[in-house]
Amino acid sequence: MKIEILTPHGFCAGVKGALDKALRLAEEGALVYCLHEIVHNEIVVESLRNRGFRFVEDIGEIPNGSTVLFSAHGVSPSVRKEAFARSLRVVDATCPFVMRVHKAAKAFSDAGLQVIVIGKKTHAEVKGILGEAPGAMVVASAEEARRLEPGAFVRAGVVSQTTMNADDVAEIVAVLAGKFEIESTAEVCNATKERQDAVKAFGGDALLVLGSANSSNTRRLAEVARCKTFRAGTLDELRALDLSGIRHLGVTSGASTPESFFEEAVRFLLQSSM
Numbered sequence: 001m002k003i004e005i006l007t008p009h010g011f012c013a014g015v016k017g018a019l020d021k022a023l024r025l026a027e028e029g030a031l032v033y034c035l036h037e038i039v040h041n042e043i044v045v046e047s048l049r050n051r052g053f054r055f056v057e058d059i060g061e062i063p064n065g066s067t068v069l070f071s072a073h074g075v076s077p078s079v080r081k082e083a084f085a086r087s088l089r090v091v092d093a094t095c096p097f098v099m100r101v102h103k104a105a106k107a108f109s110d111a112g113l114q115v116i117v118i119g120k121k122t123h124a125e126v127k128g129i130l131g132e133a134p135g136a137m138v139v140a141s142a143e144e145a146r147r148l149e150p151g152a153f154v155r156a157g158v159v160s161q162t163t164m165n166a167d168d169v170a171e172i173v174a175v176l177a178g179k180f181e182i183e184s185t186a187e188v189c190n191a192t193k194e195r196q197d198a199v200k201a202f203g204g205d206a207l208l209v210l211g212s213a214n215s216s217n218t219r220r221l222a223e224v225a226r227c228k229t230f231r232a233g234t235l236d237e238l239r240a241l242d243l244s245g246i247r248h249l250g251v252t253s254g255a256s257t258p259e260s261f262f263e264e265a266v267r268f269l270l271q272s273s274m
Contacts, residue, residue, distance in 0.1 A: 001273040002248045006198045009210075009262055012191030012255035014095030015039050018072040021093045025069060026051045033062045035079070036071040036124045038093060039256035040215040042233055059083060067091065072256075073124040074098045076131020097189040098125055101159050102132050104185040108157025109133035118172050118186050119161030123216060126161050141168065145175040153180065160186035163216040163255075165223055166193050191255045192217050196224045204248030206230065208241075210265050211254030218254030233257075238265055243272075 011019070018038055025032045026048070034055050037045050045055065053069075059082050062068055067089040070079075074094040083090050094102075108115050115133035119126040120140055130136050139145050158176055160169050166188045173186050188196075199207060199221050207225045211218030212233040222229040227250075232238035243249065251269065253262050 001243070001246055001269075002204070003266070003269050003273060004202070004204060004248065004250045005266065006195075006202060006250050006252040008191070008194055008198070009251075009253040010257070010259040012189070014072055014097055014189070014191070015256045018093035018095065019044065021091055022048055022053070022069060025067065025091060026053070030067055032067050032069055032091075034069045034071060035059055035062075035075060036073060037214075038069065038071045040218075041212045041254070041256040041258070043212075043258055043261055044256065059086075059088075062086075062088060064088070069093055071124065072098070074102060074128035076128050078131055079128075094128075095162070095189075097162050098128070101129055101162060101185070105129050105136065105157070105159045106132040108159070108183065109136070111157070113155050113157035113183065114153040114180075116156050116158045116176065116182075117161065118158065118169050119164060120216070123161060125163070125216075129159065129161070139172060139176075142171045142175050145172045145179075148176075148179060150179050155181045156183075158182050158184040158186045160188065161216070162189040163192050163220060164188050165220045166196055167224065192220065195221055195252060195255065199225050199250070199252055202227070202250040204250045206243070206246045206248070207250045207252065208232065208238075208243075208265075208269075209252055209254065210238075210262055211257045215254045215256055217256070221252055221254065232265065235261075235264060235268065238268060243269075 064086045070092045072095045115136035117138045121138045206228045208230045209221045
């Protein structure tokens with residue numbers, strides 16, 4: 001079996017920046033609460049949990065005066081206000097690209113536009129963005145965009161979750177532009193787009209995406225592939241895959257997948273194919 005390594009792979013800049021902040025806190029030795037998973041990767045989360053980090057889903061679970069690390073996905077303004085009111089020491093690991101989306105959503109809202117967020121309503125990143133724009137709506141697909149009533153509003157400001165399928169975002173924006181007067185900053189982040197472009201250009205008969213099942217950017221890589229796809233987030237999951245009959249396997253990873261796991265997985269594949 002031929003194994004082709006697709007580039008880029010490994011942490012994106014936003015994930016690396018978030019983890020650098022987490023590791024600096026770990027060096028301090030203080031108890032740190034992380035609001036949501038810092039990134040959607042089980043290996044990363046478990047490594048921090050082993051360092052004493054506590055992961056919570058609601059800021060109300062954190063004792064007053066404690067240290068809280070905001071995840072790379074960002075939080076809503078209401079969460080920031082509550083953290084201040086309860087004297088929490090905040091370390092903000094929000095990805096800079098996500099922060100740009102927050103600012104755009106707020107600017108559109110302040111200008112009186114109907115804010116539309118392209119993304120998944122249950123995703124932590126989208127929840128944070130929605131907090132910037134009261135009355136904002138979420139659109140997850142072109143079909144949902146087509147169902148919007150033309151007379152519901154006239155002008156809209158459109159932003160996007162940064163880990164969506166880039167082609168889906170472009171299609172949704174086109175549908176919205178055909179129904180409303182829009183201003184749009186909707187786009188996926190560069191790391192997401194570069195990985196998706198590499199996957200779409202791959203010409204082999206199967207693709208292995210290394211990353212966690214709850215990682216949006218990992219799932220999008222599998223979606224845009226033009227061949228059979230497999231996913232593994234751990235070595236145990238990789239060992240359980242049936243790769244028999246594959247002649248040309250491409251290997252890529254989500255932007256929150258550690259390079260150490262990527263290298264370990266590739267070594268396993270090379271040994272298994274000998």
